[in-house]
Amino acid sequence: MKPAENFLQQQLDRRQEHGLLRKLNHSKAPIDFCSNDYLGFARSEQLKQLIHEEIAQIEGVKNGATGSRLLSGNDPYTEATEHSLADFYGAAAGLIFNSGYDANIGLLSSIPQRGDTIILDELIHASLIDGARLSHAERYKFKHNDVADLEKKLQSAKGLIYVVVESVYSMDGDQAPLQSISELCLRYQANLIVDEAHAVGIFGKQGKGLIDHFQLHGQIFARIVTFGKALGTHGAIVLGSNTLRNYLINFARSFIYTTAAPLSHIVAVQCAHRLMAIGKESEILLQKINLYQQLANDLMPSDSAIQTILYHNNSSAKQAAQKLQQQGFDVRAILSPTVPTGSERLRICLHSYNTDNEIIALVNHLKTS
Numbered sequence: 444m445k446p447a448e449n450f451l452q453q454q455l456d457r458r459q460e461h462g463l464l465r466k467l468n469h470s471k472a473p474i475d476f477c478s479n480d481y482l483g484f485a486r487s488e489q490l491k492q493l494i495h496e497e498i499a500q501i502e503g504v505k506n507g508a509t510g511s512r513l514l515s516g517n518d519p520y521t522e523a524t525e526h527s528l529a530d531f532y533g534a535a536a537g538l539i540f541n542s543g544y545d546a547n548i549g550l551l552s553s554i555p556q557r558g559d560t561i562i563l564d565e566l567i568h569a570s571l572i573d574g575a576r577l578s579h580a581e582r583y584k585f586k587h588n589d590v591a592d593l594e595k596k597l598q599s600a601k602g603l604i605y606v607v608v609e610s611v612y613s614m615d616g617d618q619a620p621l622q623s624i625s626e627l628c629l630r631y632q633a634n635l636i637v638d639e640a641h642a643v644g645i646f647g648k649q650g651k652g653l654i655d656h657f658q659l660h661g662q663i664f665a666r667i668v669t670f671g672k673a674l675g676t677h678g679a680i681v682l683g684s685n686t687l688r689n690y691l692i693n694f695a696r697s698f699i700y701t702t703a704a705p706l707s708h709i710v711a712v713q714c715a716h717r718l719m720a721i722g723k724e725s726e727i728l729l730q731k732i733n734l735y736q737q738l739a740n741d742l743m744p745s746d747s748a749i750q751t752i753l754y755h756n757n758s759s760a761k762q763a764a765q766k767l768q769q770q771g772f773d774v775r776a777i778l779s780p781t782v783p784t785g786s787e788r789l790r791i792c793l794h795s796y797n798t799d800n801e802i803i804a805l806v807n808h809l810k811t812s
């Protein structure tokens with residue numbers, strides 16, 4: 444084996460020894476408590492039809508975008524979608540990225556400069572950590588949702604300050620204390636960045652998320668909405684000022700140096716928003732969350748679509764997931780290093796299309812296994 448291949452194999456063997464080897468697999472368990480398709484849009488025939496009709500109305504739709512947005516890959520429909528989504532979410536402007544990951548690394552790698560400070564919640568998503576790592580700014584973490592600890596970090600921060608949180612945390616399903624954090628940011632003149640990946644579609648009027656729910660639009664520097672969760676499609680938009688949009692077009696490398704999404708994809712995002720705004724699926728999802736909360740009240744349920752059962756080590760979490768999968772429930776274990784050691788868990792995602800009986804059966808299994 445060549446030395447490089449040898450190195451790769453050693454790393455894989457080490458993961459295997461610790462029970463941490465990641466593998467791609469196809470779930471055979473039919474009852475979905477795993478995907479981020481909270482509103483069922485990825486499988487919605489209604490959405491498929493809407494997309495089909497919309498595409499039929501646009502002349503000359505190409506199969507691919509043919510280039511970066513700054514070269515041949517821009518399209519009036521994409522810009523119109525950015526305008527309409529910015530309007531919908533109550534922001535001045537928006538810029539679409541090919542994924543939430545791209546949006547977050549583009550944003551954090553390009554804006555904070557050497558001498559500036561980025562302060563992130565300790566449970567922030569990997570895409571925001573990676574973005575911050577690519578920046579030359581100082582980087583600190585504050586204790587999860589701990590406003591007093593955030594204030595301590597703010598007191599010693601230098602340069603322009605960026606505070607980065609999720610409105611609903613992807614692994615725990617809990618909410619950030621957004622009002623207190625935004626007041627603190629105002630006091631310390633820090634710029635607040637909020638990732639709404641797991642809030643949109645669930646919280647706020649028409650699923651607009653928690654910034655809209657708390658009417659914090661004016662206090663946010665940048666907001667990220669991803670399309671691959673409740674919206675059932677793919678991609679993301681960064682919302683903020685026109686200046687922010689222009690800056691990202693000029694400096695965010697994950698926006699500049701990549702082929703734009705195909706138009707069919709932007710159409711899907713536009714149509715998914717129309718469907719979400721009607722609100723039927725969000726209403727049903729809230730009923731399902733409510734049911735889970737009532738049944739699982741001793742399992743510390745969250746208010747969001749993400750529910751967590753902690754097992755504190757990889758093997759117990761894996762075993763619990765396997766047992767549930769054998770019963771037909773697609774529930775996955777989230778292991779370290781994806782979550783901190785000691786907080787290994789089952790991550791249960793609730794959906795508008797989970798039946799009441801499925802939820803009742805799941806909770807029964809959770810309580811008895």
Ligand SMILES: Cc1ncc(COP(=O)(O)O)c(C=O)c1O
Pocket residue numbers: 542543544545547568570609613638640641669670671677678679
């Ligand atoms: C909070 C959060 N932000 C960003 C992302 C990345 O979004 P995408 O899947 O569109 O790349 C995710 C996805 O896991 C997420 O949970």
